[in-house]
Amino acid sequence: MIDYQAILDTITNSLKHSAVKGEVPTYIPELAxxxxxxxxxxxxxVDGEKYGSGDWDKPFSIQSISKVLTLAKAVPLMGNKIFERVDVEPSGNPFNHMSLLELEKGIPRNPLINSGAIVIADMLVTHLDDPKEEFLQYVRDLTNDQSISYNEKVAESEARTGFNNYAAANLLKSFGNLINEVEDVLDFYFHQCSIEMTCEQLSNAFYMFANRGKCMRNTAHLTLNQVKRINAIMLTCGFYDEAGEFAFEVGLPGKSGVGGGIAALLPNEFTITCWAPGLNTQGNSYLGMQALELFTTQTNRSIF
Amino acid sequence: MIDYQAILDTITNSLKHSAVKGEVPTYIPELAxxxxxxxxxxxxxVDGEKYGSGDWDKPFSIQSISKVLTLAKAVPLMGNKIFERVDVEPSGNPFNHMSLLELEKGIPRNPLINSGAIVIADMLVTHLDDPKEEFLQYVRDLTNDQSISYNEKVAESEARTGFNNYAAANLLKSFGNLINEVEDVLDFYFHQCSIEMTCEQLSNAFYMFANRGKCMRNTAHLTLNQVKRINAIMLTCGFYDEAGEFAFEVGLPGKSGVGGGIAALLPNEFTITCWAPGLNTQGNSYLGMQALELFTTQTNRSIF
Amino acid sequence: MIDYQAILDTITNSLKHSAVKGEVPTYIPELAxxxxxxxxxxxxxVDGEKYGSGDWDKPFSIQSISKVLTLAKAVPLMGNKIFERVDVEPSGNPFNHMSLLELEKGIPRNPLINSGAIVIADMLVTHLDDPKEEFLQYVRDLTNDQSISYNEKVAESEARTGFNNYAAANLLKSFGNLINEVEDVLDFYFHQCSIEMTCEQLSNAFYMFANRGKCMRNTAHLTLNQVKRINAIMLTCGFYDEAGEFAFEVGLPGKSGVGGGIAALLPNEFTITCWAPGLNTQGNSYLGMQALELFTTQTNRSIF
Amino acid sequence: MIDYQAILDTITNSLKHSAVKGEVPTYIPELAxxxxxxxxxxxxxVDGEKYGSGDWDKPFSIQSISKVLTLAKAVPLMGNKIFERVDVEPSGNPFNHMSLLELEKGIPRNPLINSGAIVIADMLVTHLDDPKEEFLQYVRDLTNDQSISYNEKVAESEARTGFNNYAAANLLKSFGNLINEVEDVLDFYFHQCSIEMTCEQLSNAFYMFANRGKCMRNTAHLTLNQVKRINAIMLTCGFYDEAGEFAFEVGLPGKSGVGGGIAALLPNEFTITCWAPGLNTQGNSYLGMQALELFTTQTNRSIF
Incomplete structure (x- = not known):
């Protein structure tokens, strides 16, 4: 019998006081x-047990982790048509996201890089009557927690400074791969990124990816096949240019955000989340990556 | 003694009825x-003689040819500071202008590609009190023709559909290489591209580049050294990915536009312009390139 | 209880007579x-049961599948020092393997692309006294089958025509990431690729990756941690530019070769191999990819 | 009347004692x-006057400057067929020569980058009975100096260490753009690069490019049209990634070599050479670039 509480506490204690913590990003003023x-x-x-350690109950900005949730919302609405507009290959290149988009004629490499997530946002803006409201309700339902909300200040902060996302959206539009207005799509996108959750809430939101498609309220949102595909995309594309490294060191499907959060999971077994705001040079939580590596090594649990 | 009129007429007659004419671009609705x-x-x-043939007195949209004129306007205002924000190397790559911008951290390859010209436009928006008005007046003065104007319909058409330019401007902004608001800079940029001129007017506008910096009104706008540098940029960067080809076949500094115009010159000798709206796959006037190649071969006049 | 024999037979029967079979590659004359x-x-x-269908007992050239076996041989010899000379990220780019090598200063993206496997070959040439002999013996031991051999004709055929590999090896050498002579390393590399196995033998060779590091003779070759890492590399990098697609559709770590073979596995459960010589445009077995997708979908077995 | 001797002497005196001299390259041991x-x-x-200053009569390795001479030798032999195998566009990219070759399917960007010059070498190996002997005789004839020779030690030094050139030649071969054996073509190529000349001899070798195709012995080697084209290629492609900069600052067609030499010319007027072994980061002579910039600025002579 593994003593999960002891393992989490040991990891938390050993990393919390680490001298090197990575850097809190400054390009989104609110997050700085x-x-x-x-x-x-x-x-x-999955069997119902729950364990928290450290600041597991403080809310943080989930940022790019939201891309998995918009993808999960879009998959049942659009089916495989999604993948006519977004590919499922890792982006590989650390430096030129825009150029890949150009080279590949406006088809983003995968739904978890910015340009890909903007295309998914465009799909939701098309398919939902009140996109921001309905998506937020979806996240609340998954998590079984009606208190989850957008942080309007963060959304606004990103709208004012997110020139790179405006560039990507306009480039998509120039290739005909953005149907709605740039402003409308990015308004939705900046809001999805601004959602705040605690580690507990986030682990609940991701529960369905470990639980064969059924969320915390036991509602089936995804088929087994859809779960498999979303988990595969997380594994190969969830950590920017460090996806290979994360698979290699941690061995779990997951997704990181520049707010310092990481959500990961072992199918049929558990979801695990970590939050530490300092980032490494690839934009992933510096201590979070270490924490999950320690967890999978000590418990010998991974998909591999 | 060369009979220039006969040479122009022969070229015009032989090309005007060419079965293959290239394609008039459709992405700017007004130009289509x-x-x-x-x-x-x-x-x-330069000695004062003038020769026209064919539709030399019909106005057309000068489009990217305007980039040489904004550069010439910026050079005396800013001096070598220009080249801290824009390089002077040919772009080389046919397919990924945005990626070069990304790779080179927001420094456009040269002032004659779109992103470079947008940076020049940003400089003029900063330095001029009434940018659109003052730039138009500058062009009118160079040309000694107060009838030259923007075509508002064309400018508006580009503003509605120029997503690629919005992408470039936002990417520049994300790298800190755009000081003014994207909307303001692009409003100026779309206007500069919308200027209409006849072949005669355009050859007059470029007169100062062949005449050691003095325009048609005999006003000195540029030093000899500034003329040399602008001519060098035209030669190495004036024809997109066909700059080498144009130097090789024609051997004159020049600039093309998607309106089908080309302006070229032999320092101390002449300016020559050509207009034929069908473009080749590189975006240069299909018949215009041929016309200038015939002209330099038949007259044996080139910088080489 | 799953009737595996019936499933394999059904897949074999449905695909064997498929009109579209992909293309047998012609660039290695012997394989054509x-x-x-x-x-x-x-x-x-893993529990000992075995099932074959179709041409499971005909030998074929394993080609790039050998890269997993040289990696497995190198890992215990070199430890993490391997990853100072080869990265573990997916290559992403379909078209410019050489350019990535150039951009990243001679560090191949991962050990399963050609340049990465050449670096691994270089390590084995350094560490083994008689590299070709010792590696072959290793493969025979893993598989528990002393009849496995190189095909000298195939090795020679590749040596005569493998200019791309000579280019990669020389480029590695120019960056100081190849210690031995180009000729010696490529002689080893062309031999490793020329190994011939049947589907049965190949599934036995890969047995240790599913069996926590222990091979068919029950010898421990790899630690649990080493197995996890090699499986992670297979999942993220095993199928060229289709790694994401394979993870998405099949959901198993695996590796393909241009001989038309694919080896894949579910940790702690099974290894599975497929052979169909026609390739898709990414260089993976056209019918093999389909066969494995059918298998994981029908059995609902995948790592996700 | 310009006092050229005084100008050369002034430039030589001001630069010879410059504290910053660039770096002598170390990758070719003999040149270090x-x-x-x-x-x-x-x-x-062109009118016959000659002026030397400093070490104008010491021999140095002409290296890449030889690429213009092999091109000039190939042009009359092959005509425009050359340009089916080599393009005439600037390479633009500072960092990924091999990748451009890959992207453009084995067609080098121009004949003055390594891969392009290797294709030209391949053509000469095909067309000449005794390529090394005949090419050397050609250079001696152009220069009217039978003492010019290969430096076998330098050629050998490059053959031992030129892995990047082996990589390029093999990549060309993999695309079918190298007809002869890699070893034979590179043996010729390493020899052409090893030719030694003084500044005087080099200015004589380039005389025909300024003298309408006629060499120092008054023999016509090139037509006017061929001269124009070779000069155009020098201007747009002669200085690696600094071609634009050289055109902009100096304004003459020319070519540099890693031996520290530069040869340049003004059509119908003069050839000028400079030698200073320290290189800038782009691989061009650090002081040589400055010397020519000073010369054209002080004399106000350039093609622009």
Missing amino acids: KVKDTNFGMYLNL | KVKDTNFGMYLNL | KVKDTNFGMYLNL | KVKDTNFGMYLNL
């Missing part, structure tokens, strides 16, 4: 204010 | 309406 | 002679 | 031995 001393973990077993 | 049967040439000797 | 009507599958359960 | 204090210039007017 978050302290780099925050550190939390949460483990949510 | 122009007939591909138009063909004009105009030769403006 | 193989008939595209061959089709075999073999399933090797 | 050359002292960075050497500095010579030579001016050869």
